Amino acid sequence: MLRKIILSVLGVALIIGAFIFANYLIDNKHKPKPVIPKVVKTVLVDTVKNTTIPIVIAANGNLTALQRVELYSEVQGLFKTGSKLFKPGQKFNRGETLIRIDASEYYASVQSAKSDLYNSIAAIMPDLRLDFPEVFQKWQTYLNGFDLNKTTPKLPEISGEKENYFITGRGIVSAFYNVKNLEQRLTKYRIIAPFSGILTEALVTEGTLVRNGQKLGEFINPSIYEMEVAVSKSFADVLKVGESVTLTSLDNTKTYEGKVSRVNGSIDATTQTITAYIAVEHSDLKEGMYLEANLNAEKVENAIEIDRNLLLDTQEIYVIKDSLLDVIAVRPAHFSNTSVVLRDVPNGTIILRKPVPGAYAGMHVKAASNSDKTSDSIQ
Incomplete structure (x- = not known):
């Protein structure tokens, strides 16, 4: 009996608790939601x-020497020691000898040909005195001025048809041009600096046997450089030769002033760009240096x-x-x-x-x- 009373009381208490909790939930449901403040960004x-x-066009590229000579041998022989070493970084003035190749054997053949020419002219002098006395003196003067140790002088001017037949028939003209051809080739045993510059590459050393067609090195003028840049074709009509260009080093520490020296007349079909060339001079510049260029194209x-x-x-x-x-x-x-x-x-x-x-x-x-x-x- 007591047990039934306890269970009844617990049941009533549970119902009352559930009713109170339900009322609590209903009351909280009607509470207003908090207003979230609107964020205004500054x-x-x-x-x-x-x-x-x-409008400034940005471009970049590497410097190359405006004056560059690739040295090749046109003859064969031993590379002889000169007054200056043939090494990268060596400076040469204009007219100085870059390379000397031993030409003693070839020089002897040239002298032999010159001697044969002299003898051929000397052999016809008696006939000239008898048959062509009016031209004898000019040929005599030519012989008197002929020096085997100097460049062969130009033949006297042939004034008449008979004289031409006589001189040509004796083989004088062909012998002369044969000598001049040998002399011209003799000059190839010595390569002269075409301008003051510096060696950037040396592929042979003194005592090396140089062969015909062999590359010997590269020689550049380090005082003026050129940079090739590719610019969009839309600026083809505004790029002008002589326009000033500011060049900046890769680390942005130094700037140089250049000028547009040339503009290519055709557009690259692959990239649709036009090539412009910028000339720049400065003692700090070196070949291969990477620079950035700002070209003034137009104004908007x-x-x-x-x-x-x-x-x-x-x-x-x-x-x-x-x-x-x-x-x-x-x-x-x-x-x-x-x-x-x-x-x-x-x-x-x-x-x-x-x-x-x-x-x-x-x-x-x-x-x-x-x-x-x-x-x-x-x-």
């Missing part, structure tokens, strides 16, 4: 002020330049109107790696200076105050 802004923007009137990340894919930019973001259509005039030039954006328009993550039209924003030095006019 953004960096600029005020548009249109002006003239110069009534334009501004902004960060390229501010331009949307839809050719629009964000502007601020009554603390809300909005978008306006723009006309890009030029793209660079980091910026874009826009035409005809209305003066006084307030635009973003830096991109805002998650930005959208209608977003509430607050322009940073001027005291923070974050707002300024853009041009």
